[in-house]
Amino acid sequence: MLNYTIKPLENGLENVQGFFCGATNVGMRPDKREGDIAFIRSKVPCDISAVFTSNTFQAAPIKHFQKYPKDFKTDFILINAKNANAMTGKKGIEDIETIFDTLSSKMEVHNPVMSSTGVIGYRLPLEKIISAFDKLDFNAKNSDHAARAIMTTDSFKKELAYKVQLQNGESFNIAAICKGAGMINPAMATMLCFIITDADIPKSDMDTLLPNAAEQSFNRISVDGDTSTNDTVMLFANQQSDAYDKHAFKEVLEKIMFELAMMILRDGEGASKLVAFEVRGAKNIEDAKKASTALSNSLLVKTALFGEDPNWGRIASTIGASGIACNESKLTIYYDDLLIYSDAFRELDKAREEQAYKIMKQESYKVTCDVGLGDAAYTSYGCDLSYEYVKINAEYRT
Numbered sequence: 001m002l003n004y005t006i007k008p009l010e011n012g013l014e015n016v017q018g019f020f021c022g023a024t025n026v027g028m029r030p031d032k033r034e035g036d037i038a039f040i041r042s043k044v045p046c047d048i049s050a051v052f053t054s055n056t057f058q059a060a061p062i063k064h065f066q067k068y069p070k071d072f073k074t075d076f077i078l079i080n081a082k083n084a085n086a087m088t089g090k091k092g093i094e095d096i097e098t099i100f101d102t103l104s105s106k107m108e109v110h111n112p113v114m115s116s117t118g119v120i121g122y123r124l125p126l127e128k129i130i131s132a133f134d135k136l137d138f139n140a141k142n143s144d145h146a147a148r149a150i151m152t153t154d155s156f157k158k159e160l161a162y163k164v165q166l167q168n169g170e171s172f173n174i175a176a177i178c179k180g181a182g183m184i185n186p187a188m189a190t191m192l193c194f195i196i197t198d199a200d201i202p203k204s205d206m207d208t209l210l211p212n213a214a215e216q217s218f219n220r221i222s223v224d225g226d227t228s229t230n231d232t233v234m235l236f237a238n239q240q241s242d243a244y245d246k247h248a249f250k251e252v253l254e255k256i257m258f259e260l261a262m263m264i265l266r267d268g269e270g271a272s273k274l275v276a277f278e279v280r281g282a283k284n285i286e287d288a289k290k291a292s293t294a295l296s297n298s299l300l301v302k303t304a305l306f307g308e309d310p311n312w313g314r315i316a317s318t319i320g321a322s323g324i325a326c327n328e329s330k331l332t333i334y335y336d337d338l339l340i341y342s343d344a345f346r347e348l349d350k351a352r353e354e355q356a357y358k359i360m361k362q363e364s365y366k367v368t369c370d371v372g373l374g375d376a377a378y379t380s381y382g383c384d385l386s387y388e389y390v391k392i393n394a395e396y397r398t
Helices: 060-065 089-106 126-134 143-149 203-216 246-266 285-297 299-307 312-321 350-360 387-394
Strands: 004-008 019-024 037-052 073-080 113-116 158-166 171-179 192-197 232-237 274-282 332-335 338-341 364-370 376-383
Touching: 004 246, 019 143, 037 060, 037 143, 037 192, 037 203, 060 089, 060 113, 073 089, 073 192, 073 232, 089 113, 089 126, 113 232, 143 158, 143 171, 158 246, 171 246, 192 246, 203 232, 203 246, 246 274, 246 376, 274 285, 285 299, 285 312, 285 364, 285 376, 299 312, 299 376, 312 332, 312 338, 312 364, 332 350, 338 350
Parallel strands: 073 113, 192 232, 274 364
Antiparallel strands: 004 158, 019 037, 037 073, 037 232, 158 171, 171 192, 274 376, 332 338, 332 364
């Protein structure tokens, strides 16, 4: 029996004790109604744990973060949209230091960090970003503005919060904002995610639980198989609630990150389908993961999902090309509970094909592939690829 309950909350980051957040527009985003500079601030220095992109060309904000000593604390993060500050060399890092030197002259901050999203290859517009410090209310609590300001091609904000009530009457809150819709690959999906909590969590637990939760969520989704230079997940804990339970925190952290990952997939640029790809019966977990990830990344599979075409040949071909141990006589493929392929049913009859069409018209469903060679299983998540995806990315800089 669980000794805690998890309850959803409205208004995202605003629920967490001791944190402030907000946003403003400084002219990087043409639509003045939406912000392009956001901040999250804690009234006391926080422990921070982070997971970053596996891309070799990590952006300047990540390199700036890595200059701090191990286990440093921070009380401030600045986030900008429209400019990734990636592939900008030493000047990109120096620009961040200039920004924070200016901020420090206006208010006391402790080891501030930065995160950026947008176009690669351009230095930050320093004057515009610095002008935000005269516009922002650093004592504000406006999660909606912060969540919207970090969006790029996102069509909706991604914001969640939960209250964890412990059996002894104590409680803590956790909340997050996230952005992501394109360049999503299961190697840290192209996204930014900022999680804050007032739980009294030890730093060692943060460093263990955050990467594990990322593996169960952002590392399992694919829109287009591309990995960005800026992918970042950060967890901030200011310990203001004095409450903590490791099992409860693990569950709620995994829950909030998985739900945000599914939001990213549903918002995949031009996407209309969210599909789970489970590969089971593999010889080992490495094979199961390799085949499952191949399915979620495959452009041919994605276009078949968009066309609602129950062409199991694309599924089987992708598994065979993934390099895992497999045998066509042992393979079975299901769409939800409908058998699409087996050694005994290699051709779809009219009745099963009609059932398959109905399943593929759903907004979400599951493709299960049993390799029949072992006990290992792995599930990744993908979406379809539409005409709109090409249009959005062809016009990205305009």
